[in-house]
Amino acid sequence: MNDKDLERKIKEEMDREIAERGYAAPADLLVALGYLDKGGYREWREGKVPYLEKVLRLGPQKTLRLLSVMSAHARKEGYKPARTAYVRNGDPSVPLRFSRTGNEVIEGQYSTHYVDKYWEG
16 A cells, blocks of 8 residues: 555544544554554553554554654644553553553654544543
8 A cells, every 4th residue: 555545544544433433543543454453452452462563564664654644634633632541451550562662752652542622522
């Protein structure tokens, strides 16, 4: 898939998720686009995988591009960013890591949900 097609799919899926439930989350978008299978996501949430990128079917550069497109589209559409804490299922005292490096900027991009400006939930 070329960059233009990927960008279009990201925007469409993001808008669909926001219309359906009031927010869009990077991990959910990765699942919807086929870059993350639900089993891999579940294992990460259970703490069986050290970081989410380990189970992605997308290279780091494409992943960063996806996160960047999400952020830009959110700004354009007026969606509100909401940083969300991800913790291990069954043990909320254990934070989860998204990236191999644990870089705070990258972690922030992964953990930011985008909320509809009109959503009251």
